[in-house]
Amino acid sequence: MSTTGKHLSGKADSTRAQKRPQRRRKKKSPRKTKLFRGLKLVVFLFLIPIIIGIGIGGFFAFARGVPSIEDLKQEVAPPSTQIFADDDSLIGDIKIMKGKAIPLERMPRVLLDAVVAVEDSSFWTHSGVDYMAIMRAAIKDILERELAQGGSTITQQLAKMAFLSPEKKFRRKLKEMVLARRIEKNLSKEEILTLYLNRAYFGHGAYGVEMAAQTYFGKSVSELAL
Structure with a gap:
C-alpha cells in the first residue's frame, strides 16, 4: 500500500473513532443520593451520644483513681x-531540711x-489549669523533641508535690489536672x-x-x- 493510501486509511480510522459514541457515566439517582446522606446523618447522630457517654464514663472512672485532697493540709x-x-x-x-509552716x-x-x-503569672485568675500554657509547652516540647516544658500552674505543682510522682507521663499529667481542679474548688x-x-x-x-x-x-x- 502506498504512503498516500496509508494516510487516507489512518484518517478514516481516526474519523470513525471520533464519531464512535463515548460511554456515558451513569449518574446516581438524586433519590439514592439523598437516602445515602440521610443514612449517614442518622448514623452520625446515633453515634454522638454513645461516644460522649463513653468519654464521660471513662473520665469518671479515671477520676475515681485520683487521690483525695482531704489530707492536703x-x-x-x-x-x-x-x-x-x-x-x-x-x-x-x-x-532534707524543712522549716515550719509559715502563714x-x-x-x-x-x-x-x-x-x-x-x-504562674495567671495564678489569681485561672481555675487550676492554664490550658494555653499547656498548649505552648506542648508545642515547645514537640519542636525540641523532649519533655522539657510542663506548663503546670502553681495548683498543679502543689498537686504533684502532695500526691503524685515526678515522672513525665501523660496519665500522671491528667491526674495532676484533675487534682488541681479539685483543689481549686475546695481551697x-x-x-x-x-x-x-x-x-x-x-x-x-x-x-x-x-x-x-x-x-x-x-x-x-x-x-x-x-
Missing part, C-alpha cells in the same frame, strides 16, 4: 537521701508577687499559695520558704526585706 515529712555501701549496708541518712500574711508581699510572676487562692510555698523545693536541700530563708539568708522569712 497535713504536714508531710520531706524526703531523705540514704547512702549505701557496695555491700548494700546503710552508711548514712541525709535528712501567708507573714511572708513579704514582694516574695509572693515574685513567685507568682515566675511560676482559696491564698490557701493554695500558702501550701505551695511551705512545700516547694528551693534548692540546697531546703523545702519551704522558711527553711530557704534560713539557708540562704540566715533569718526567718518574715524578717526578710526584699
